[in-house]
Amino acid sequence: MSALQRVDPAGAGWVAALGVAAAFPLLVQNPFYFSIGITALIFVGLAVAFDLVVGRIGALSLTQPLFFGFGAYVAALLSVHADTNFWVEAGVGAVGAVVLAVLVGIPSFRLSLHSFAIGTLGFAAIGQVVAENWVQVTRGPYCVTGVAPLRLPFPGGTFMAVTLSQQYYVILAVAALIVAAVFVLTRVRLDLAFTAVRDDPVLASARGLSPNGFRIGAFGASAAFSAVCGAFAAHFQAVVCATSLGFAYTTALLIMVFVGGRASLRGVVAAAVIFTAVPQLLRVTDEWRLTIYGLMLLVVVLVFPDGLERLIGKVRR
Numbered sequence: 001m002s003a004l005q006r007v008d009p010a011g012a013g014w015v016a017a018l019g020v021a022a023a024f025p026l027l028v029q030n031p032f033y034f035s036i037g038i039t040a041l042i043f044v045g046l047a048v049a050f051d052l053v054v055g056r057i058g059a060l061s062l063t064q065p066l067f068f069g070f071g072a073y074v075a076a077l078l079s080v081h082a083d084t085n086f087w088v089e090a091g092v093g094a095v096g097a098v099v100l101a102v103l104v105g106i107p108s109f110r111l112s113l114h115s116f117a118i119g120t121l122g123f124a125a126i127g128q129v130v131a132e133n134w135v136q137v138t139r140g141p142y143c144v145t146g147v148a149p150l151r152l153p154f155p156g157g158t159f160m161a162v163t164l165s166q167q168y169y170v171i172l173a174v175a176a177l178i179v180a181a182v183f184v185l186t187r188v189r190l191d192l193a194f195t196a197v198r199d200d201p202v203l204a205s206a207r208g209l210s211p212n213g214f215r216i217g218a219f220g221a222s223a224a225f226s227a228v229c230g231a232f233a234a235h236f237q238a239v240v241c242a243t244s245l246g247f248a249y250t251t252a253l254l255i256m257v258f259v260g261g262r263a264s265l266r267g268v269v270a271a272a273v274i275f276t277a278v279p280q281l282l283r284v285t286d287e288w289r290l291t292i293y294g295l296m297l298l299v300v301v302l303v304f305p306d307g308l309e310r311l312i313g314k315v316r317r
Contacts, residue, residue, distance in 0.1 A: 013266070014183070021172055025165040034164035038171055038236060040276040042229050045175040046249070047256040047272040048182050048265065049225035054254075055263035056191070057218045058198035060117040062250050063104060064226055066127040067097045069245035071227025073131065075234040076144040085151045085158075086170075090231045097227035098220040105216040124245065131242035143241040150235035161235070171232050178225045183265060194218065252276075259300055261307025270308045 024037055046068060053061045071093035078084040078092065108119045131138045138144065150161040150170060161167045185191055193214055196204040201211040234240050252275065260271030278296065282289040304310050 014179075017269075018176060021176075022169075025168055031164055034168060036277050036280045038164065038168050039280070040273045041168070041171040041175040042233055042236075043252065043256065043276045044269055044272040045171075045178045045229040046226055047253055047260070047268050048175075048178050049222040049229070050253045051257045051260075051262065051265075051268045052182060052185075052218050052222045052225075054257050055268070056185075056194040056198065057215050058113070059109070059215060059219070060113065060120075061219065061222075062117055062121040062247075063101075063124045063127075064222070064253055065245045065247065065249040066104075066124045067101065067223040067226035068230040068233070068249060069127065069131060069240075069242075070097050070100060071230030072234040072240045072244050073138060073144065073230075074227070075231035076147045076240040077137070079147050079234070080144060083148070085153050086231065086235070087152065089234075090228045093227040093231045094224040097223040101220040101223035102216060105219045109212045109215050109219075124247070124250070128242055128245040131245050138242065140242070143239050144234075145239045147234050147238045147240065150232065167236055171229075171236070174228060174232055178228075179265065179269060181221075181225075186265060255297065259297065259307055261309030264307055264309035266312050267307045267309030270312065274308075 021041075025034070028034060028037070046064065050061075050064050053059050071090075074093040074096060075086075075089035078089050104120065104123050108116050108123070111119050132140055134140065135142070150167065152159040152161070152170070159166075161170045185194075193204070193209055196207070196209060197211045197214045204211055230244065233244070256271040256275055257268055259267075259275065260269070261267035275297075279289065279293055282292055285292070300308065
């Protein structure tokens with residue numbers, strides 16, 4: 001068997017996609033397109049993290065903005081008041097988000113699936129109310145402003161992400177690491193456990209698995225990934241407001257996961273890029289933007305009811 005025949009097609013596809021993403025700043029100089037690319041990569045990380053709960057363990061969690069906003073507020077407050085670097089901010093945000101996920105998950109996963117969705121929505125709403133009214137910490141409607149540029153210290157020096165291209169490569173690395181982490185999970189026996197817990201928790205329990213243990217584990221990992229994306233977003237936007245915890249993020253993520261195809265890493269990544277970039281590009285025709293976006297969404301759902309994963313699979317064949 002030749003070396004080319006031994007190459008994993010899935011792995012080769014991911015390497016090609018990463019190469020195209022890495023070349024993006026070399027092909028585009030317009031700041032508007034840079035901002036779209038950065039925002040799309042933020043949503044790639046968020047959507048893949050969201051799918052870890054919705055797609056892999058089948059729990060419709062509506063708390064993703066809570067973890068994203070938590071990470072953003074932690075990074076902003078540490079940056080403004082303690083002049084910390086991104087390693088510290090992302091680490092503190094991720095650990096805090098895991099603790100928060102455990103506190104939310106323990107009571108929520110005892111509920112039925114439908115009640116779980118409503119319960120997590122309630123926690124997300126509480127988080128936004130706290131952000132809006134805890135003025136002494138979050139500054140409420142005044143937002144946390146003056147967030148410094150992202151700083152990454154290394155043994156040989158410190159990298160400052162000041163320009164859009166520098167920020168782009170940082171979030172590309174973050175999104176790639178999140179995708180890689182979930183990719184690895186889908187290649188080991190842990191994914192089989194997630195599938196068993198999602199499809200038949202009673203049988204999984206009879207086989208010695210702990211359904212709630214795996215659910216909380218996936219929930220915590222998803223929360224950590226989302227918090228890291230939020231920490232980056234705080235530096236990218238240089239301001240954090242309570243709207244970071246808003247339901248609009250949940251709506252966008254639901255579209256990305258279900259249109260991309262639940263538990264489909266390729267489909268979710270593709271949907272995150274498409275459904276972040278297209279609404280931004282359509283701003284040039286603002287009066288038709290929502291109409292075109294809605295029609296595009298309708299066509300994808302009708303033609304590919306199983307999600308974009310089905311289209312990607314056909315293209316590969």
